Amino acid sequence: MKKVDLLLFGATRHTGFSIARLAVGKGETVAVMARKESDVSGLETLGVTVVRGDAFDIQDCRRTLNEIRPRRVVSLMGGKNAQGRRVCGEGNINVIRALKESDAVERILLVTSMGCGEQYEALNDHVKKFLGEALLAKTEAENYLKESGLPWTIVRPGGLSDKPASGNFCLLDEPDGSRKGYVSRGDVAAAVLRVLDDPVWLYRAVTVQCDKGVEDGIQA
Helix, strand or coil: CCCEEEEEECCCCHHHHHHHHHHHHCCCCEEEEECCCCCCHHHHHHCCEEEECCCCCHHHHHHHHHHHCEEEEEECCCCECCCCCEHHHHHHHHHHHHHHHCCCCCEEEEECCCCCHHHHHHCCHHHHHHHHHHHHHHHHHHHHHHCCCCCEEEEEECCEECCCCCCCEEEECCCCCCCCCCEEHHHHHHHHHHHHCCHHHCCCEEEEEECCCCCCCECC
8 A cells, every 4th residue: 555645647648748758857656557558667756656457447547546545636537438438437436436435635635627527518509519518527527527526626737738837827717719729738737736735725616727828739
């Protein structure tokens, strides 16, 4: 059994990897659950503990929590497998179910997307057509978390960019349509760690958007 400050699900690359790197840089002990086929060399170089497991298997989630005993948990899994199962829905729910059965954690933070939850109905039909399936799966996980009894926070990033972090982001209760820029994944990682320990954001969903300007990027 190993106690760590932070356990991440979905952190072998992109935003999750940035969270791991920033947390290690702050002196925190970090662990990640990763599928057996995932390249974890970068995480191991950082000194991150890696537990092999699949979030589609709740027994793997339970085993990981029993081995790691985290103080806080962040899950930002997304996408679907070859069979069409969405880890952003089913996988995240398995993590939450396993957490309900384990020792208490100080906080679980779920990273989803802008447009989830109560924001979904305000989306236009074009966005719903292309992103609706993913957003609804993430919303299902959000709702399950809210009803879990666990101490939760939800982070909903806007459009994402692979540009370097700039500190150019803001934390909002609702999306701001005037902010058209893309927010970098590194800045989302910084936002996650900022709200993770802030009691102001406990039991709240926070939208992360670019603070100003318009950047080239890719949609989440």
